[in-house]
Amino acid sequence: MKQINSYIDSVFYSQDSILEEVLISIKENGMRSISVSPSTGKLLSMLVSISGAKNVLEIGALGGYSGIFLAKGMGTEGKLTSLELVESYAKLAYNNLSKAGVGDRVSYMVGPALQSLEQLVSDRKQFDFFFIDADKENYENYLNYCIRLAENGALIVCDNVLANGSVADDSAEPRRHTEFMKKFNETVAKHPQLESIIIPIGDGLTVSKVKK
Numbered sequence: 001m002k003q004i005n006s007y008i009d010s011v012f013y014s015q016d017s018i019l020e021e022v023l024i025s026i027k028e029n030g031m032r033s034i035s036v037s038p039s040t041g042k043l044l045s046m047l048v049s050i051s052g053a054k055n056v057l058e059i060g061a062l063g064g065y066s067g068i069f070l071a072k073g074m075g076t077e078g079k080l081t082s083l084e085l086v087e088s089y090a091k092l093a094y095n096n097l098s099k100a101g102v103g104d105r106v107s108y109m110v111g112p113a114l115q116s117l118e119q120l121v122s123d124r125k126q127f128d129f130f131f132i133d134a135d136k137e138n139y140e141n142y143l144n145y146c147i148r149l150a151e152n153g154a155l156i157v158c159d160n161v162l163a164n165g166s167v168a169d170d171s172a173e174p175r176r177h178t179e180f181m182k183k184f185n186e187t188v189a190k191h192p193q194l195e196s197i198i199i200p201i202g203d204g205l206t207v208s209k210v211k212k
């Protein structure tokens with residue numbers, strides 16, 4: 001998986017100095033280097049632009065790396081709402097999106113994502129694209145909220161669903177979230193309101209289309 005991802009990154013991803021600076025800022029601020037891979041970011045941007053999404057919800061901002069790809073994919077009329085537990089992370093993400101020229105397209109909701117999602121439901125918000133990339137234990141809860149907040153035909157994309165290959169390979173070192181992800185992938189695959197597939201890029205993405 002690592003070799004294939006390095007190959008895809010090397011052939012299909014062109015270096016971007018602002019995105020490189022974002023990754024450096026994350027390290028300098030003592031945060032974990034757990035942003036999506038460059039090619040995952042490129043794919044997110046392409047999925048947003050191909051689907052024509054204009055109202056994107058991200059769960060898990062970290063330093064704004066994936067947020068920049070999502071915001072760029074939407075174009076100038078788009079709006080990104082990003083949920084992040086840690087206030088200082090949301091501030092860094094906002095600074096980084098501003099440096100990338102897309103700060104005017106994003107707003108952050110700070111606190112546990114489940115609370116922010118409940119708020120969005122009671123405010124009757126709707127979105128046409130979702131990116132889930134926060135605490136794995138809550139993926140199923142996040143998925144259910146995203147379906148409630150989705151317009152018909154919206155896309156829901158979730159990261160880390162292959163858990164470094166361990167969901168498919170019993171000889172691979174299990175991750176803390178391997179069992180969660182196995183169960184989550186089965187839930188997604190069988191969900192009556194979703195049409196879904198896994199794309200094995202980065203750490204694996206489920207891509208689901210919502211039927212309402």
Ligand SMILES: C[S@@+](CC[C@H](N)C(=O)[O-])C[C@H]1O[C@@H](n2cnc3c(N)ncnc32)[C@H](O)[C@@H]1O
Binds near residue numbers: 036063
């Ligand atoms: C893998 S990182 C996100 C990486 C980001 N999507 C990117 O690729 O640039 C996960 C983020 O989720 C946040 N997070 C974890 N638990 C959360 C929760 N309960 N509510 C909101 N955010 C949470 C973490 O603080 C962290 O910033």
